[in-house]
Amino acid sequence: MSALTAYLDLPLSRDAPAAARRAVTAVLGGWGFRDPDWLDEAAVVVSELVTNAVRHGGGCVALHVEAHDDVVIVSVADGSSVVPRRRDPDGVGGRGIALIEALSAGWIVQNHEGGKRVRVELLPCPGVRNDESGSARGSAS
Structure with a gap:
């Protein structure tokens, strides 16, 4: 099995979430994950992860996307060791973790170079199967 x-690396700015959304949808689409609704959900997860890293993390923000067969994991690392937690929504935020939980198979936090990495396994993409080389491809219907 080969992994993709x-x-x-993202700027620590308010433009980072949009840049991350564009990059992730382009990469995943290029790897054969082409369901538009699934790509939109993946973009929301990435946007929330990056927004949290920019707002609360500090340091460098790094986005990592990996696909093993049809399992896709996105992770965002930042310079803070403070673990994200669910909180009550208010006028400025508090919905990110709930969105990530609703749109994913699960998430974990790992120590990473003095900060943390939040890893999220996305839900399976409809219409994706694996070819013999191990890379994801859209299935023909």
């Missing part, structure tokens, strides 16, 4: 991976 992509890394992206």
Whole structure:
């Protein structure tokens, strides 16, 4: 089985979530994950992860995307060791973790170079199967 991976260092700015969304949908689409609704959900997860890293993390923000067969994992690392937690929504936020939980198979936090990495396994993409080389491909209907 071969794994597909992509890394992206992001600016610590309010433009980072949009850049991450564009990059992830382009990468995943190029790897054969082409369901538009699934790509939109993946973009929301990435946007929430990056927004949290920019708002609360500090340091460098690094996005990692990996696909092993039809399992896709996105992760965002930042310079803070503070673990994200669910909180009550208010006028400025508090919905990110709930969105990530609703749109994913699960998430974990790992120590990473003095900060943390939040890893999220996305839900399976409809219409994707694996060819013999191990890379994801859209299935013909």
